[in-house]
Amino acid sequence: MIAPSLHTQRLTLRMPVLADFGPRADFYASDRSVWEDGPLDRRAAWRIFASEVGQWPLMGFGPFSVDDAASGAYLGEVGIYQPEGYPEPELGWFTTPEAEGKGVAFEAARAVMVWARSSFGWDHLDNYIDPRNARSIELALRLGGVQVAAPGADPADVVIRHDLRGLA
Amino acid sequence: MITLTGLPTLATERLTLRAPQASDWPTFRDFAMSARTAFVGGAKTQDKAAEKFAAFFGHWVMRGFGRLIAEDRATGLALGHFGPMQWLDGGPIELTWSLWRPEAEGRGFATEAARAMTEWTFAALGLTAAHAEVHRDNAASHAIAQKLGGQVIAGQKPTWFEDGAVYHFAAGGAL
Numbered sequence: 001m002i003a004p005s006l007h008t009q010r011l012t013l014r015m016p017v018l019a020d021f022g023p024r025a026d027f028y029a030s031d032r033s034v035w036e037d038g039p040l041d042r043r044a045a046w047r048i049f050a051s052e053v054g055q056w057p058l059m060g061f062g063p064f065s066v067d068d069a070a071s072g073a074y075l076g077e078v079g080i081y082q083p084e085g086y087p088e089p090e091l092g093w094f095t096t097p098e099a100e101g102k103g104v105a106f107e108a109a110r111a112v113m114v115w116a117r118s119s120f121g122w123d124h125l126d127n128y129i130d131p132r133n134a135r136s137i138e139l140a141l142r143l144g145g146v147q148v149a150a151p152g153a154d155p156a157d158v159v160i161r162h163d164l165r166g167l168a
Numbered sequence: 169m170i171t172l173t174g175l176p177t178l179a180t181e182r183l184t185l186r187a188p189q190a191s192d193w194p195t196f197r198d199f200a201m202s203a204r205t206a207f208v209g210g211a212k213t214q215d216k217a218a219e220k221f222a223a224f225f226g227h228w229v230m231r232g233f234g235r236l237i238a239e240d241r242a243t244g245l246a247l248g249h250f251g252p253m254q255w256l257d258g259g260p261i262e263l264t265w266s267l268w269r270p271e272a273e274g275r276g277f278a279t280e281a282a283r284a285m286t287e288w289t290f291a292a293l294g295l296t297a298a299h300a301e302v303h304r305d306n307a308a309s310h311a312i313a314q315k316l317g318g319q320v321i322a323g324q325k326p327t328w329f330e331d332g333a334v335y336h337f338a339a340g341g342a343l
Contacts, residue, residue: 057171
């Protein structure tokens with residue numbers, strides 16, 4: 001099982017490939033990963049990335065790599081994650097520093113939610129976000145999510161729920 | 169069931185080496201959380217065990233090679249994981265072998281599976297060389313490395329252990 005390709009106005013979402021690891025490793029090496037258990041060295045980053053990509057054959061969902069549809073440039077990753085200990089599949093996102101602030105994660109997350117609804121029929125999809133990660137919380141709310149009192153990946157997580165029933 | 173596709177299946181006298189599958193998880197988990205991992209980094213939490221298990225799959229997807237699961241054809245039981253792995257782009261390719269089940273030890277299964285896996289690794293990947301790292305006290309694993317024609321690289325320390333040996337394997341070596 002590999003990811004389908006999803007197309008939005010500006011973006012192409014597709015199955016991750018090895019070349020996408022570089023930006024993820026850079027992210028984990030930087031302070032930008034502080035809300036994602038980082039910073040982490042390259043080996044730890046590889047183990048995480050490989051395990052997330054490995055969700056596709058194991059679970060039928062996982063991360064999509066996000067490219068600029070016009071230039072083909074890699075912009076980040078948006079997808080559905082359920083590592084061990086997650087109560088439900090989670091909607092997550094990451095962008096390169098260059099792609100921040102341009103609505104990339106917003107646009108890609110919408111496409112992933114539509115895909116999740118049409119593929120699995122789920123009623124909702126949650127984000128699990130560190131309470132100090134204000135930027136990610138703001139994006140989740142802007143996408144129409146609502147904070148709920150549900151378990152996340154960590155007891156302190158802010159859980160923001162997206163109602164998928166109106167999609168697809 | 170969703171599966172990895174396009175992976176090789178290797179047959180030895182008693183074993184079948186095949187793609188990892190979701191149903192291997194409970195057996196792998198029990199191994200990864202047990203004291204049997206003392207020579208390969210130590211017992212993991214369940215979360216970290218699951219991360220490693222899922223990484224088997226992602227490694228295949230992204231690198232085109234990875235761990236196969238050895239199954240005892242007589243019983244159908246999954247016995248362990250065997251295969252080449254690469255942590256870092258451009259880094260060495262490591263040959264790995266792990267028997268999950270204590271009751272499978274002492275019957276030559278690990279050597280049989282590791283030999284088939286090593287032959288496949290050199291043939292399929294076109295490698296000229298590969299490494300294996302073995303903990304100082306892991307006598308059973310040293311024996312396998314030597315039976316497979318591995319040569320200790322003098323003075324090279326393993327990445328993963330405080331003390332141990334790094335073995336060099338060459339294509340066409342004494343398998």
